[in-house]
Amino acid sequence: MKKLINEPSAVVDEMLDGMVAAHPQQVRRLDGAEVLVRNAAPVEGKVGIVSGGGSGHEPTHAGYLGPGMLDGAAAGEMFTSPTADQLGEMIGACDGGEGVLCVVKNYEGDVMNFDTAAEMADMEGVEVVQVVVNDDVAVEDSLYTSGRRGVCGTIFVHKIAGAKAAQGAPLSAVATVAEKAIDRVGTMGMALTSCVTPEKGEPTFELGDDEIELGIGIHGEPGTERTDVMTADEVADHLTEAVLADLDLDAGAEVATIVNGMGGTPLSELYIVNRRVQEVLGEREIETHEAWVGDYMTSLDMCGCSVTVMELDEELKELLTSSVDTPALTVAE
Amino acid sequence: MKKLINEPSAVVDEMLDGMVAAHPQQVRRLDGAEVLVRNAAPVEGKVGIVSGGGSGHEPTHAGYLGPGMLDGAAAGEMFTSPTADQLGEMIGACDGGEGVLCVVKNYEGDVMNFDTAAEMADMEGVEVVQVVVNDDVAVEDSLYTSGRRGVCGTIFVHKIAGAKAAQGAPLSAVATVAEKAIDRVGTMGMALTSCVTPEKGEPTFELGDDEIELGIGIHGEPGTERTDVMTADEVADHLTEAVLADLDLDAGAEVATIVNGMGGTPLSELYIVNRRVQEVLGEREIETHEAWVGDYMTSLDMCGCSVTVMELDEELKELLTSSVDTPALTVAE
Structure with a gap:
């Protein structure tokens, strides 16, 4: 194997630092977490849009942080779901008082950890709605999923939900349009x-x-x-x-x-x-x-x-x- | 070899058609030529900025067609200079009356064919200035060059020359700032x-x-x-x-x-x-x-x-x- 890396165990950490070094006007890293958020997060009065999942799919998800798209992106280890703690920290950092929409790709680990994180956030008074993207038409159920996998159609869902939130729509309306995109x-x-x-x-x-x-x-x-x-x-x-x-x-x-x-x-x-x-x-x-x-x-x-x-x-x-x-x-x- | 292609000999032609199919609001193809231009070309009263070279370096060059950057991009066969005829056709299609700057990467074939094309354009009354990018610090002279090779620094030159032309600067000033970028x-x-x-x-x-x-x-x-x-x-x-x-x-x-x-x-x-x-x-x-x-x-x-x-x-x-x-x-x- 030849790769442009230092240590296999440091890939995600160093990649995130390299992203911040490239885009310091746009994104920052939450202290001690494998989470990037847009610099402006939380945006007061706007629904926060967050996503996350295993690393290895770059520019997904942190490449889509910014006005009109995502407020937060959690990076798990390579092909591994982010922990519920990291997801919870992200949700908290992206709540501007109007609640947070989590865009989840349909993998068992992601769904489970986002569920736990949403419960934790709810206990802290943050309104959270989740939508689960399952756009892969190839297979019903698979190695890591019940039901269809969430893949590249997720980027359209990010864009659409992010645009709706940027217009000032409430959480329920943002979730509704995200579900419409997922259905189509x-x-x-x-x-x-x-x-x-x-x-x-x-x-x-x-x-x-x-x-x-x-x-x-x-x-x-x-x-x-x-x-x-x-x-x-x-x-x-x-x-x-x-x-x-x-x-x-x-x-x-x-x-x-x-x-x-x-x-x-x-x-x-x-x-x-x-x-x-x-x-x-x-x-x-x-x-x-x-x-x-x-x-x-x-x-x-x-x-x-x-x-x-x-x-x-x-x-x-x-x-x-x-x-x-x-x-x-x-x-x- | 496994590649997502049809015929090796059709790669450049089909790639160009695929680019136009993706970006029909931005670029069009000159009839019968392996040349893409921005839809607005020629832009009256603006210096035209063109480039070109062998294919295989995508998104270079056609990916940089648009307001503030390139007006024309010629695509040679894979790793092969475009012909002087194709370059001449491009220059003609991008002259809005204020002349054309050719941004050339320093390879012998590119330099020779751009020279011929510039002479042809000159005979048709189009003012042409060429700048040659030679940013590769690795080697003096090489397999296909006298002097240093032109590589990725060319993208900065495209951006800078394109921006200067978009401001309405005359050809001499656009060439001067392109040369400054090349020197640095x-x-x-x-x-x-x-x-x-x-x-x-x-x-x-x-x-x-x-x-x-x-x-x-x-x-x-x-x-x-x-x-x-x-x-x-x-x-x-x-x-x-x-x-x-x-x-x-x-x-x-x-x-x-x-x-x-x-x-x-x-x-x-x-x-x-x-x-x-x-x-x-x-x-x-x-x-x-x-x-x-x-x-x-x-x-x-x-x-x-x-x-x-x-x-x-x-x-x-x-x-x-x-x-x-x-x-x-x-x-x-």
Whole structure:
């Protein structure tokens, strides 16, 4: 294993310090915690939006801290849920008096620890609502989940909930629009290669030189099938069709899409996939309003991609395209 | 080789179409050419800023098309200079009556073809000035260059020249500030692994499981030394010290930095490198005004990074931080 790290056990700690060193005007670290918050947190009179989960998915989650998106992001160890204590500390630091929305990806550890943290916060008088993102259409139940996994569609949920909160909406309305986004978003991923975690130092799973895995999870969890290497167009067709079948979209629908890199994939390849994704949508007379292409939710150094589609209505369209200023995503006014 | 592509020979063409499909409000493709321009090009009364070079370095160059940065970006085949014809077509499409600045990375093919294109444009009455970026401090002369290579510091030059042009400055003033940026910027890179080009399908160079290469070029050109695997801090020290020695900065200097990923490197690792880069600068009482971390100029799927440092004055600081709206870089107002 060759990685640009010092000690495997120090990766998360040093990465967080490196993020603060890069973006000191935007984010700060809570003392002694693996939690970053936007500098302005808590924003008085605004619903706080927080998320968190295992590390290894950068820029998820701390890359999305800033006006119009997240107030707090908790970083667990690599592919490991943050502790309830850390989540509780984050919730407290992000409550500006209007309560806090927790955006949780559906993994058993995350759900359990966010539940505990929400109870703790509730006892301290902080109103907390949780929403659980389960956008991965590949598998029902899996290695770390009951029900579907939460993957890259979570970024759309962050953006939409963050925009609604920035407008001054109350917690109940922010939670309602986040649930609407969750109901309308689907994702499916694939891998050309396994990720290698710093602690283990070798591939999480074996994949032959002529094989790919469809329906892969963002921690290398098994997908739906292994198959011979496919062309980019075949991959795009397979992933897009699977998501569209799940969302059951009609001609005339408006959508936003993400072609997301898993971390080790060149941007040129993601654009080639996007080319075909947009063709497939066009053939079905589905109109793409926003097409994001890049590394939004990664799996360390894994090569591969995922395709996310979210059906839009006027409210979601407005919230998705409103201005935001974070380390990983900036939308100008 | 496993890649998300269709045909190796179609990679550049399909990638460009995929970029346009992702950013139709921002960029368009010139008919029959491997050239993207911003939709508004040519902008009447503004100096046009164009760049170009071999593909494989995405988001360089087309990712930087937009208000405040580039007007045109020519994409050669993988690691191959664009033809003079394509460059000439780009220059013509980006001249809004005030002339065009070509930002050229110092490679023999690029320099030669931009020279020819500039002569052609001149004959058609377009005023053209070229600046050549040669920021790579690792080696004098190299596989594809006389003199130093042009690498990631080019992105700062794009930003600064683009901002100056957006202010309405004449071509001579835009060229002068671009030259100032070039004089003040240095970069050095390293690789953990080789890139694999689509056409060749195997590593461009061999590197052992326990080796890294320092001073690597963005096409896998040989660097200054091969050494045993180092820690992230040792790598950061080595690259930063080499650049600082070249720039000869004193305590009290203000700089902007880029910790750039080569394409296959997880963002978490780049932040770990940035943590140490900023420590080294702090120890020398050099103040970092802007610290960019991410994939700005890549080498396909290569794992590794580069460190760029540019000395700022008040003019460069203002131009570097002014608003810009491009697919790969957005700075809010």
